[in-house]
Amino acid sequence: MDLTRTYEWEFDLEEYTMTKDVVEDYLAKVKTGKTCTEEEIIKDIIAERTDIRPETLRMGNQLMGDKIIEKLCEGHIVVTATAIFVPSIPGVFMGTSGRVDSEKNVCVVNVTPTDAIRKALLHVKPKYSGRVRSLGGARVGLIRDVATGKTDGTITSGGMLDVTGNKIRCLNADGSGIGVVRFLKADTREEAATVPLIGINDPSRLVFNAPTLEDGSYLFQVETCFSNTAVLLKQPRIIEYPITLYVGERPSSGGGGEEERPGEL
Numbered sequence: 301m302d303l304t305r306t307y308e309w310e311f312d313l314e315e316y317t318m319t320k321d322v323v324e325d326y327l328a329k330v331k332t333g334k335t336c337t338e339e340e341i342i343k344d345i346i347a348e349r350t351d352i353r354p355e356t357l358r359m360g361n362q363l364m365g366d367k368i369i370e371k372l373c374e375g376h377i378v379v380t381a382t383a384i385f386v387p388s389i390p391g392v393f394m395g396t397s398g399r400v401d402s403e404k405n406v407c408v409v410n411v412t413p414t415d416a417i418r419k420a421l422l423h424v425k426p427k428y429s430g431r432v433r434s435l436g437g438a439r440v441g442l443i444r445d446v447a448t449g450k451t452d453g454t455i456t457s458g459g460m461l462d463v464t465g466n467k468i469r470c471l472n473a474d475g476s477g478i479g480v481v482r483f484l485k486a487d488t489r490e491e492a493a494t495v496p497l498i499g500i501n502d503p504s505r506l507v508f509n510a511p512t513l514e515d516g517s518y519l520f521q522v523e524t525c526f527s528n529t530a531v532l533l534k535q536p537r538i539i540e541y542p543i544t545l546y547v548g549e550r551p552s553s554g555g556g557g558e559e560e561r562p563g564e565l
Contacts, residue, residue: 301420308427315436331429334487335517335544372409384412436527438467440541443520446507454546457513463506468539469526470501479524479536481508486517486544503529515548 313326342357368378368385378385391404444451446460455461470479481495493511500507503526520541525533 303420303423305423307424309424310427310429312429312431314432326432328426379414382414382417384414386410386412436467436537438524438537438539439465440468440520440522440539441465443541443543443545452550453543454550455510457510457515457547459510461506461508461510463508463520463522463541464504465539467503467526467528468506468522468524469503470498470506470522470524471526471532473525473532473534473536475525475532479522479526481506482521482523483511483513483545484519484521486519489519492518513547516546518545518547520545 310331311328312331314329315326338358338361342354342361345357346352346354364380368380371378372385372387375387377387386409388408388410389405390408391401391406393399393405440463442451442464443453443455444462444464445455446462447456448454448459470481471477472479478495478498478501481498483492483494484490485492493513495508495511498506498508506522522539523536524539525536527533
């Protein structure tokens with residue numbers, strides 16, 4: 301990282317829906333770039349350090365990942381260059397018997413950035429895009445590939461997708477049509493394809509066949525004027541799924557499995 305330069309995080313403003321009595325409060329929504337996989341990071345390092353072989357980095361990263369997981373499962377705190385991993389058991393225990401509720405008292409790992417990341421972030425400045433996202437509680441909650449049953453972001457090109465959420469019914473400004481359901485290339489945010497027909501178009505559920513997509517990473521968006529059954533928006537809002545979608549082989553992240561929620565493993 302070049303600590304002589306200043307980096308920027310561009311952000312939109314998004315309604316803060318937790319304070320219903322205040323209408324002028326907003327939260328920043330960072331406009332993130334592409335999802336960087338282990339292989340992409342290795343390629344960047346090799347481009348800068350031609351004395352290191354990619355298989356050496358790949359093997360070292362795999363060995364480190366496996367050992368970190370082992371140490372955490374043994375109950376140790378693990379500190380790396382970028383994060384501190386701390387074992388934790390959330391939930392309240394009633395009485396002093398220590399009886400575990402398998403639904404509430406699940407072993408997790410809390411992840412905290414290290415001083416190195418905090419110092420690096422001092423070189424990052426927020427940059428307002430000038431755009432306000434008026435979501436009003438609208439969100440895409442989950443995308444399921446009907447053919448495979450997977451909800452981890454891997455989808456089948458041309459296959460059926462079952463999308464659930466809130467206020468996602470896709471309509472034009474006059475209440476007709478299906479608005480716009482689109483897929484963007486994750487690395488460039490260029491439009492890759494749109495969906496011409498939606499089989500189920502409800503406020504909490506969309507079911508449709510995905511367009512034919514090449515292997516790669518994608519972002520999913522719904523552009524709609526729907527607000528509720530009685531009200532349409534004058535300007536369409538864009539609802540974006542926060543998880544990157546993958547067609548073809550999912551890039552390796554070193555740990556496998558579904559994407560983790562922020563702050564936990």
